Amino acid sequence: MRVTLRGTRGSLASPGPDTVRYGGNTSCVEVLGDAGTALVLDAGTGIRPLSSLLPRDLKRIDILLTHLHMDHIQGLGFFGPLHNPATEVHIWGPASTTQNLQARLKRYLSPPLFPVRVTDLACRLTFHEVPCDDVDIGEFRVSSALVCHPGPTVGYRIKSPKGRVLTYLPDHEPALGVLRFPSLPREWTSGAVLAENADLLIHDSQYTNAEYASRCGWGHSAVEQTLAFASLAEVRQLVPFHHDPDHSDTVLDEMFDEAMQRANPAFQVTSGFEGATFDV
């Protein structure tokens, strides 16, 4: 599969000269299978330019939402295939304890927040709620599980027919309430089984240690926690993701360099740049 980062920023889009390299668009990852299956992970602002980059003859596309915070759905209404009657679009995402996925999304895709209603979208649209049993989406087998982040939030494990695994945990605080992380085995660590032995892990790394100390419980990880989580899960390659909107390219370079020097991980770490592509 080919994995391309279309939006790497967390919380709020932050375009500008200070964020040119890492990018300013919010969470969105494109996954294209060898047999042509197209997945889009989250619908942050990075999804808008993706519309024109997808294969023109694409008949079906699946959008896998981890949760419904604004930075993960803000681009949804600007995604071209949603307005194409010839396209079959499947949206996967978590329900809440009181509302189904469609009702939750309608709160954004309706006036006054957005001029176009869900019912007005031209595509053939189907909603699917997660977490659910493993499902086959085209050539991929997709697993989902609730993970530690405020509100219903899932992570995804996407397995190709060749057995290659991509794990996507863009908003994740597995260290919440743990004095020394990680101190528990994988089975007791949020998201760790989804990430187990993954060939590529895309994971939240929003904060420095100092920032995490004052933002504990907000649902995100410090870079060092992300490195420790990836080590626990024994992944092959890690992409730190969901960069804080206040972190410039220079700050991010320094954060990752310092964390890498301290952790000296046994796996490959590749900075999460917008536009970066990985062949998994």
Next chain:
Amino acid sequence: MESVSEREKRSGGAAISSQKSIELILARQLASCLAMPVGIVDAEGTLVYYNEQAEQVLNQRFDETGDMKASEWTTFFTIEDLDRKPIPVDAWPLVVAYKDQRAVSQIVWLRSRDEAWRNISFTAFPLIGQHGRFEGAMTIFWEV
């Protein structure tokens, strides 16, 4: 129903662990931070965690016992009501919360392995997760 990891284990795939639900993980993390005794059973009734304060009341350490099936942990204690009549296991607060999936509070006499009787107030409640999925039960208890 076969889980992701079970299937991958059977098929020789990469994932081999069995993930606890986020509800149980968060319950355990909360319990580990609380300064009052807490115990947690999972959906199979296995005692999957009790915290340091509970260790003092129960007179045993979780690191030493590890997970205990219901047939095991229910033999560790004797519980009597305030009239000193034995309470059958099925009527223990944590067992009621687990079995009937309802909250329950009760003050009882409890004797654990140190043979000392303690007057204990139990509050137990089921853990109902997303989509109404039953994840187990949790009890908070302390001497009164």
